[in-house]
Amino acid sequence: MDVLHRFLGFYEWTLTFADPRVAKWPLIENPLPTIAIVLLYLAFVLYIGPRFMRKRAPVDFGLFLPGYNFALVALNYYILQEVVTGSYGAGYDLVCTPLRSDSYDPNEMKVANAVWWYYVSKIIELFDTVLFTLRKRDRQVTFLHVYHHSTMPLLWWIGAKWVPGGQSFVGIILNSSVHVIMYTYYGLSALGPHMQKFLWWKKYITMLQLVQFVLAIYHTARSLYVKCPSPVWMHWALILYAFSFILLFSNFYMHAYIKKSRKGKENGSRGKGGVSNGKEKLHANGKTD
Numbered sequence: 377m378d379v380l381h382r383f384l385g386f387y388e389w390t391l392t393f394a395d396p397r398v399a400k401w402p403l404i405e406n407p408l409p410t411i412a413i414v415l416l417y418l419a420f421v422l423y424i425g426p427r428f429m430r431k432r433a434p435v436d437f438g439l440f441l442p443g444y445n446f447a448l449v450a451l452n453y454y455i456l457q458e459v460v461t462g463s464y465g466a467g468y469d470l471v472c473t474p475l476r477s478d479s480y481d482p483n484e485m486k487v488a489n490a491v492w493w494y495y496v497s498k499i500i501e502l503f504d505t506v507l508f509t510l511r512k513r514d515r516q517v518t519f520l521h522v523y524h525h526s527t528m529p530l531l532w533w534i535g536a537k538w539v540p541g542g543q544s545f546v547g548i549i550l551n552s553s554v555h556v557i558m559y560t561y562y563g564l565s566a567l568g569p570h571m572q573k574f575l576w577w578k579k580y581i582t583m584l585q586l587v588q589f590v591l592a593i594y595h596t597a598r599s600l601y602v603k604c605p606s607p608v609w610m611h612w613a614l615i616l617y618a619f620s621f622i623l624l625f626s627n628f629y630m631h632a633y634i635k636k637s638r639k640g641k642e643n644g645s646r647g648k649g650g651v652s653n654g655k656e657k658l659h660a661n662g663k664t665d
Contacts (some may be wrong), residue, residue, distance in 0.1 A: 390538075395477045397485070398540050401492055403499075403533070410499070410533045414526050417502045421522060425509035434512040441507070445563035449556055451497055455490050456552040462486030463545045470595070472604035475542030488540040494548050495532040497555075501525060520624045531617070534610075543606045546595050547614070550588040557581060579633045586625050589618040 398404050437444075463473075465483035476484055502525055508516045535544050558581050564571050596611050596618075 394537050395475070395488070395540050397477060397480065398488055398492060398536060401536075403496070404492070404537050407530075407533060410529055413499055413502070414529055417505070418522075418526055421505050421509060421517060425506070426514070429509060429512055435510040437507065437511070441566040442563045444503070444507070445559045445566055448497070448501065448559040449563060451493070451500070452552045452555040452559065455493050455497065456549065456556065458486050458490035458493070459545050459548050459552070462490060463549075468545060470546065472599055472602050472606075473542050473545070474605045475539055477541075484541060487545055490548060491532075491540040491544060492536050494552065495529065495536040498525075498528040498532050502529070518628075520628055523624070524621070527617075531613075539607065539610065543596075543599055543604060543611075547592050550591055554581070554584050554588050557584065579629070582625060582629045582632070586622060586629070589622045589625070592618045593622075 403409050462483045462485075466476075466481060466487065468487075505517055505521060505525055508514075508521075561575060561578060561581060565575055593615050596614050599606060600608065600611050
């Protein structure tokens with residue numbers, strides 16, 4: 377009880393420097409709705425969903441699937457243009473822009489609005505995993521996927537409540553740009569097998585994700601170096617978080633593309649007529665994927 381009392385006291389203290397401009401915005405006033413959403417997500421993905429689908433056929437969502445993905449393309453594009461035009465109009469600097477929590481300038485509020493929508497988009501994106509589960513795409517529900525989706529709403533609730541502007545704008549520009557491309561790929565892929573010949577660029581999305589994490593670390597480290605007046609603990613938390621993604625995405629890239637490519641070449645070179653057999657195997661796998 378003493379520990380709980382201290383934690384509540386610490387939380388009340390942090391509220392004294394939360395951004396007053398967004399204090400009453402939906403889902404921002406209290407962390408409990410966001411925590412409840414994430415816990416419900418984990419319960420469904422790790423237990424309820426797999427048990428529910430165990431003896432059922434995969435759900436065919438039809439045109440809903442491309443519609444869902446293209447809606448996320450539109451949302452991420454909206455977030456991107458809001459934060460770019462708002463930060464440019466407010467005179468943001470790429471190296472250091474302190475949070476202006478007392479400014480209700482229209483451009484500053486555009487950035488705050490973009491941060492809030494970015495946080496909301498991370499809640500909406502939880503449906504990615506729900507759809508995978510209902511379609512019985514269990515191999516896509518990896519540790520990387522669940523770790524990423526379950527932590528982003530919590531972290532960006534913090535971002536929206538305390539830093540809806542300032543240094544947070546760079547990370548949102550990077551991630552929203554990647555997500556416009558990524559959900560475009562998913563949307564096209566969901567249109568059917570006839571689109572596969574146009575989707576050769578999948579691995580480059582992973583490369584872009586790795587580049588964004590490196591750039592985010594560089595930007596945050598640069599901010600620490602110049603002693604930008606922004607919460608230092610948030611800087612270090614972001615660096616550690618981005619570094620964890622570099623490790624996980626690098627591991628994914630290694631297994632999904634490099635090792636798979638080597639294995640395909642080895643299969644294609646075995647025995648008489650091995651090249652033909654290898655081509656058939658790769659083609660079949662590609663169609664399955």
